[in-house]
Amino acid sequence: MKALKVIGAIVxxxxxxxxxxxxxxxxxxxxxxxxxxxxxxxxxDAGQKLPDKLKEELAKDCERQTRPPEFGRVPWVKRMKCxxxxxxxxxxxxxxxxx
Numbered sequence: 001m002k003a004l005k006v007i008g009a010i011v012x013x014x015x016x017x018x019x020x021x022x023x024x025x026x027x028x029x030x031x032x033x034x035x036x037x038x039x040x041x042x043x044x045d046a047g048q049k050l051p052d053k054l055k056e057e058l059a060k061d062c063e064r065q066t067r068p069p070e071f072g073r074v075p076w077v078k079r080m081k082c083x084x085x086x087x088x089x090x091x092x093x094x095x096x097x098x099x
Contacts, residue, residue, distance in 0.1 A: 026073055028080040031066030037084050038062050038092065045089040 028034075039058050043050050050058075069076050082095035 026077055028066070028068065028077045029084045031063060034066055034080050034084045035059055035062035037086065041086055041089055041092055 035058075039050070039055060039062070042058060066080060079095050083092060086092045086095060
């Protein structure tokens with residue numbers, strides 16, 4: 001009986017650790033959130049409202065970039081979080097160089 005409690009505690013701890021790892025390091029922000037920030041930063045950098053055609057192209061390109069890769073998820077998540085948090089164009093460019 002005591003052995004089952006110990007095994008249960010170990011399994012529970014492993015599941016908890018896996019959950020924390022997933023939500024802390026492997027879960028990327030929503031693609032729409034990332035794309036809207038990239039488009040906002042690009043609009044502010046241009047100093048004017050972007051044409052609708054250019055916004056559509058940016059949205060398509062951003063959507064492709066926000067699909068999770070088959071391999072190398074950790075650097076991709078790091079880059080997506082960087083895009084989401086960028087406040088200016090130089091910060092967006094730094095996201096590409098850092099990952």
